[in-house]
Amino acid sequence: MRPGDTEAIVSAAQARERRIIDVALDGLTDKAQILDALAQRFDMPRWFGHNWDALYDCLTDLSWLPAKGYVLILTNAAPDTGTASILTDLLTDCCEHWQERSVPFHVFAQTARSADTA
Template sequence: MTAPQFHTLLSRAEKAGLHRMPFASDLALEEAAESLDYPLHRVNLAQVTDKEAFLDTVGKALNFPDWYGHNWDALADCLTDLSWMAADGYVIILEHSDAFAAAAPADFAMALSVFQDAADTWREDGIPFWTLVGTSGTHTDWLQDME
């Protein structure tokens, strides 16, 4: 997909949600997010193998406020607030998720559920909230491709 194609897609709140990170599209995706003035945050999960590390890594990558409680409810609260980086849309890339998915499949599924719920909440306000999951494994075969 090209940057103009991503630009069109990223602006559509009804299409936003949880998706597989498109292969070899980093630059085009970054260009599209930048052209829309959407913050794009990369969350490197390469060293994450448990819930605590996931919550800490996400909190740091997204610059969560001091009141962030490092639990699923606090993650949901922060993802549906984002007042410290107000924008017309958001793109979050969960990079290198395979180790977390393999080591803690239930927590990985819960984490993705929280991100999908956040996208659903933002969609009600017409704001696109994209979470792209970077994986090379079979733990996320069920994820949709961006289209």
């Protein structure tokens, strides 16, 4: 995703009445920081356990955040970390979970590198 794409994504999501969750990951490379940022933006319930399994459980529930669909926009993500790879796999699994239930769940990511070259 290029920096200028965000407005078009938001506009399309709003037209389809999707809940938009934007998470700025500027400088966040460690698991705890990323989990905290996602927990805050998704307004995770108090039982959220601040680990990858708990993130998956929450993102495949979202009962406290009802919507016709979801659009997650990650900006300035660190592209080359082990954490990024785990998060990518987890979010892919979440997309598949919601797809099986016919609920739109889309993830768009802009890496820090793509922001620098755009």
